[in-house]
Amino acid sequence: MPWINTYLHNTTKAAPLAAFRIFFGAMMFLSIVRFWSYGWIEKFYIEPKFFFSYYGFEFVKPLGEYTYLLFILCGLSALAVCLGYRYRLAIITFFLSFTYIELMDKTTYLNHYYFISLLSFLMIFLPANAYFSLDAKRNPGIAFQYIPSWSVDAIKLLLGIVYFYAGLAKLNSDWLIEAMPLKLWLPSSYDLPLLGALLQKTWVIYLFSWSGAVYDLCIPFLLLWNKTRWMAFALVVTFHVLTGALFPIGMFPYIMIVSTTIFFNPDLHERFLAGLAKLCRTRKQVFDNGRKMTTKLITAGRPKLTVLVVFFMLQLIFPFRHLAYPGELFWTEEGYRFSWRVMLMEKVGYAHFKIVDGVTEHQFYIDNTDFLTPLQEKQMATQPDFVIQYAHFLKEHCEKQGYQQVQVYTDSYVALNGRRNQPFIDPKVNLAALHDSFQHKNWILPFNDEIKGL
Amino acid sequence: MIRRIVFGLTLVMGAWACSSDDSPGSGSDGFDRSALLINWADNIIIPAYEAYAASLAKLTTAENQFTINLSVQNLEELRTAWLEAYIAWQHVSMFEIGKAEELTLRDFTNIFPANAAEIESSISSGVPPFNLELPSSRDEQGFPALDYLLFGIADNDEDIVDQFRQDAKYGIYLSQVVTRLNSLTNEVLDDWKDEFRDEFVENNGSTAGSSVNKLVNDYMFYYEKALRAGKIGIPAGVFSTSPLSDRVEGLYSKKYSKVLFEAALQATIDFFNGKHFDGAGTGPGLNTYLAFLNTITEGENLATAINSQFTKAQSTSGLLKDSFFDEVETNNTAMLGAYNELQAVVPLMKVDMFTALNIRVDFVDADGD
Numbered sequence: 001m002p003w004i005n006t007y008l009h010n011t012t013k014a015a016p017l018a019a020f021r022i023f024f025g026a027m028m029f030l031s032i033v034r035f036w037s038y039g040w041i042e043k044f045y046i047e048p049k050f051f052f053s054y055y056g057f058e059f060v061k062p063l064g065e066y067t068y069l070l071f072i073l074c075g076l077s078a079l080a081v082c083l084g085y086r087y088r089l090a091i092i093t094f095f096l097s098f099t100y101i102e103l104m105d106k107t108t109y110l111n112h113y114y115f116i117s118l119l120s121f122l123m124i125f126l127p128a129n130a131y132f133s134l135d136a137k138r139n140p141g142i143a144f145q146y147i148p149s150w151s152v153d154a155i156k157l158l159l160g161i162v163y164f165y166a167g168l169a170k171l172n173s174d175w176l177i178e179a180m181p182l183k184l185w186l187p188s189s190y191d192l193p194l195l196g197a198l199l200q201k202t203w204v205i206y207l208f209s210w211s212g213a214v215y216d217l218c219i220p221f222l223l224l225w226n227k228t229r230w231m232a233f234a235l236v237v238t239f240h241v242l243t244g245a246l247f248p249i250g251m252f253p254y255i256m257i258v259s260t261t262i263f264f265n266p267d268l269h270e271r272f273l274a275g276l277a278k279l280c281r282t283r284k285q286v287f288d289n290g291r292k293m294t295t296k297l298i299t300a301g302r303p304k305l306t307v308l309v310v311f312f313m314l315q316l317i318f319p320f321r322h323l324a325y326p327g328e329l330f331w332t333e334e335g336y337r338f339s340w341r342v343m344l345m346e347k348v349g350y351a352h353f354k355i356v357d358g359v360t361e362h363q364f365y366i367d368n369t370d371f372l373t374p375l376q377e378k379q380m381a382t383q384p385d386f387v388i389q390y391a392h393f394l395k396e397h398c399e400k401q402g403y404q405q406v407q408v409y410t411d412s413y414v415a416l417n418g419r420r421n422q423p424f425i426d427p428k429v430n431l432a433a434l435h436d437s438f439q440h441k442n443w444i445l446p447f448n449d450e451i452k453g454l
Numbered sequence: 455m456i457r458r459i460v461f462g463l464t465l466v467m468g469a470w471a472c473s474s475d476d477s478p479g480s481g482s483d484g485f486d487r488s489a490l491l492i493n494w495a496d497n498i499i500i501p502a503y504e505a506y507a508a509s510l511a512k513l514t515t516a517e518n519q520f521t522i523n524l525s526v527q528n529l530e531e532l533r534t535a536w537l538e539a540y541i542a543w544q545h546v547s548m549f550e551i552g553k554a555e556e557l558t559l560r561d562f563t564n565i566f567p568a569n570a571a572e573i574e575s576s577i578s579s580g581v582p583p584f585n586l587e588l589p590s591s592r593d594e595q596g597f598p599a600l601d602y603l604l605f606g607i608a609d610n611d612e613d614i615v616d617q618f619r620q621d622a623k624y625g626i627y628l629s630q631v632v633t634r635l636n637s638l639t640n641e642v643l644d645d646w647k648d649e650f651r652d653e654f655v656e657n658n659g660s661t662a663g664s665s666v667n668k669l670v671n672d673y674m675f676y677y678e679k680a681l682r683a684g685k686i687g688i689p690a691g692v693f694s695t696s697p698l699s700d701r702v703e704g705l706y707s708k709k710y711s712k713v714l715f716e717a718a719l720q721a722t723i724d725f726f727n728g729k730h731f732d733g734a735g736t737g738p739g740l741n742t743y744l745a746f747l748n749t750i751t752e753g754e755n756l757a758t759a760i761n762s763q764f765t766k767a768q769s770t771s772g773l774l775k776d777s778f779f780d781e782v783e784t785n786n787t788a789m790l791g792a793y794n795e796l797q798a799v800v801p802l803m804k805v806d807m808f809t810a811l812n813i814r815v816d817f818v819d820a821d822g823d
Contacts, residue, residue, distance in 0.1 A: 110821060110822070112821075184809060184810070184812050185812055187485075187747065187812070188660040188811070188812040189660055190485070190487075190660065191487075191658065191659045191660055247822060248662075248821060248822050249821055249822055250821035251821075252821070343822075346809055346812075348804075348805045348806075348808055348809045349805060350800060350801045350804050350805045352797070352800075357695070360695070362695035362696070363695070364691065364692065364693050364694050364695050365687075365692050365693050366693070367683070367693060369679075374815045375815070377815070378814075378815045413801040413805050414805065415805045415806050415809045418809065418810070420754060420756075420759075420806055421801050421802070421805040421806050
C-alpha cells in the first residue's frame with residue numbers, strides 16, 4: 001500500500017508536539033500539586049484501611065508514607081517532561097508512577113486518569129523532545145525542526161477516539177430520551193450566575209443532553225478541518241468551561257482545552273514557542289535547524305510503529321468488550337470502565353453486609369464505616385467487583401477475629417439514573433464462596449428496566 | 455476569550471429563555487433553598503436548642519436543690535428534670551453542624567451506656583474538679599452519666615441518696631456533669647444566634663460544603679448511626695453475634711429507652727417534613743424539596759414513600775416495651791422487627807433521596823468524571 005509508505009515518510013513541523021509536551025507536563029505537574037494540596041494523598045491512599053485492587057493488579061498497593069515519594073517522583077517527572085529534560089526517561093517514569101498511583105485503588109478510577117495513562121504511554125514513543133527542549137539544546141544531534149507527521153497525528157487520533165467514543169456512549173435512551181442523569185445534576189447548580197435559573201428548565205436540560213452528544217461525536221472532525229477549526233476550538237472551550245463550572249471534574253476541562261490545541265497549524269505553535277522563548281531569555285531560532293527526522297531515522301522505528309498500531313487497535317476494540325456480557329451494562333458495569341463512558345450515570349447504592357459463622361451459625365451485620373472511607377463505601381455499593389472484593393476482605397477480617405467458615409451476604413439496593421432503588425446483589429448468595437473473574441457475574445440481580453442504545 | 459464565549463452563549467440562551475413562554479406553575483422556578491434553610495434554622499433548629507437549653511436550666515435548678523438538700527423527693531424531682539432534658543436533647547442531637555460539630559456535642563452528651571467503672575474510679579480516687587474535657591472522658595459524662603448517678607449507684611432510692619450523703623464527691627461530679635451539659639449547649643446556641651444562623655442560611659449553594667448538603671449528610675449519619683443502630687440495632691445484637699441488652703439508652707434507669715427513642719424518631723420525621731418545633735405549622739422541608747424535584751424528573755413521589763415507611767417504623771416500634779432492656783432480654787424478635795422497619799428507611803433516603811437531591815455522600819470532595 002503505497003499511501004501508507006508515503007504517509008509514514010511525511011514530515012511536519014515539530015512545534016505542535018513540542019508545545020503539547022510543554023502543556024502536558026505543566027498540567028500534570030499542576031495536577032499533582034493540586035492533588036497534594038487538597039490532602040488527597042493522605043485521604044485516599046494513606047488513611048483507608050483497605051484498598052480496592054484492579055483484577056490482576058492486587059500487588060499494586062499504596063506505599064504508606066512513601067506514597068508521598070511516589071507523588072514527588074510523578075510530579076518531578078512531569079516537570080522534566082515539560083522541560084524536555086531527559087525526556088524518554090522522564091515520560092517513562094511519569095507513565096509508570098502515574099499508572100501505579102491509579103492502580104493503587106480503583107475507588108478513585110476516573111476516565112480522565114485512564115486517558116492520562118494512555119497519553120503518557122503513547123508519548124513514550126513520540127519524539128516530543130526533538131524541538132524546544134533542554135534535550136535538543138544540550139544535544140543538537142537529536143534536535144529536529146521537522147518530525148514524522150504520524151507522531152503528531154497519533155495524539156490527534158487518541159483525542160479523537162476519546163471524544164467520539166464518549167459521544168457513541170451517549171447514544172442511549174437514558175441520555176437522549178430521559179435526559180438522565182443531567183435531569184438530576186443540572187437543577188442543583190441553580191446558584192450558578194445567569195445559567196442557574198435556566199438549568200431548572202426541562203428544555204435546557206434536553207438541550208445540554210443532545211448538544212453534549214452531538215459535540216462529542218463531531219468535535220474531532222470539526223477540529224481536523226481547517227475551515228471549522230477555530231469554531232471547533234471555541235466550542236471546546238465553551239463546552240469544557242461549562243462542564244467545569246457545573247460538575248466537580250477538577251483539572252480535566254483545562255487538560256482537554258489545552259490538549260486540543262495540537263490540532264492547530266504549526267505556525268500558531270511556533271508563535272507561542274517564540275513568545276515562550278522570550279520569557280525564558282532564549283531564542284526559538286536555536287531549534288530551527290531545518291533538520292528532518294524521518295521515520296527511518298527513529299532508532300528501532302519498526303517495533304515502535306508496531307507498538308503504536310497494536311495500541312490503537314486495542315483502543316478501538318476494547319471499549320466494545322461489554323458486548324461479550326449479558327445484562328444491562330449500566331447495571332452490571334461489566335466492561336464499563338476504560339471505555340470513555342463519561343458522566344453517563346448517576347448511580348447511588350447502599351449495601352448492608354451480613355456475616356454468618358458457618359459453625360456456630362451466629363450472625364451479625366457490618367458497619368461499613370469501620371472499614372471503608374465514605375468514598376470507598378459509595379463506590380463499593382454500586383459496583384459488583386467492589387462488592388465481592390470487600391466481601392472477601394470481611395471474610396478474612398472475621399476469620400482473624402476467630403469466626404469460622406465465614407459466610408458473607410449482602411442486602412443491597414441501587415438507584416440508577418433517577419429510577420427508584422432496586423435490589424442489586426442476590427441476598428441469598430454467599431459472596432465469600434465466590435471469586436472475582438472476568439466472567440459474567442450471575443449473582444447480580446436483573447435490572448427491571450431497559451436502557452436502549454450502545 | 456473564554457469569558458467572552460461563555461458570556462455570549464449565556465446571552466443567547468438567556469434571550470432564548472425569555473422568548474419561550476413557559477406556562478406558569480410548570481415547575482420552572484428553582485426550589486428556594488434559602489427558604490428551606492430559614493425554616494430549618496428559625497423554626498426548627500434554634501427553637502429546639504432554646505427548648506433544650508431551657509430544660510437544662512431546669513435541670514440545673516433541680517440539681518442544686520438536690521445537692522443542697524439530699525432527699526428522695528429531691529432525687530425524684532431531679533430525675534424528672536433529667537428525663538425532660540434528655541427528651542429535649544433528642545430534638546437537637548441530629549443537628550451536629552457548626553459549633554456542635556466543632557465541639558462534638560453528641561459525643562459529649564450522649565454516649566451510652568456510661569462507663570460506670572471509670573466514673574466510680576474518678577470519684578473515689580480523683581480530686582475535684584474532674585476533667586471532663588478529654589475525648590476519653592466522653593462516656594463518663596452527659597445524660598448517660600446522670601443516668602448512672604441518679605439510678606445506678608445503689609439498688610434503691612434511699613441508698614442512692616445515702617451514697618451522695620456519704621461521699622460529697624458524688625455531688626460534685628453530678629454538678630460538673632450538669633454544668634458541662636449547660637456550657638456546651640449554650641456555646642452552641644449562642645453561636646447559632648450570633649453569627650452561625652446567617653452563615654448557615656447564606657450558604658445556600660449546592661457544593662459539598664453547602665448547608666443543605668452538610669445538614670442532610672449529618673441527618674442521615676444521625677439516623678443510621680445514632681438512631682437506627684445506637685438505640686435499637688446494637689442492643690438487639692444486629693452488629694454482634696448475640697444481643698447486647700446492656701447497650702440500651704438509659705441502661706440504669708431501665709424504663710426510659712422507648713420514650714427517648716420515640717422522641718428521637720418523631721424529631722427526625724418532623725425534620726424531614728419541615729414541621730416547626732412548636733408544632734404550630736410547617737414550612738419547606740425535605741418532603742417539599744423532593745416533591746419539587748419530582749416535577750422535573752416526573753418520578754413517583756419519594757417523600758410519600760419515605761413517610762409511609764417512617765409510619766411503619768413508628769407503629770412497629772410502638773409495640774415495644776417501655777424498657778428496651780427487658781425487650782432485648784425477653785422478646786428480642788420484636789426489637790429486630792423494629793430494626794428492620796427502621797432499616798428500610800435507609801435505602802429510600804440514602805439511595806433515592808440522595809440521588810434526587812443530588813447530594814454527595816459526606817465530604818467526598820474528590821473529582822468525578
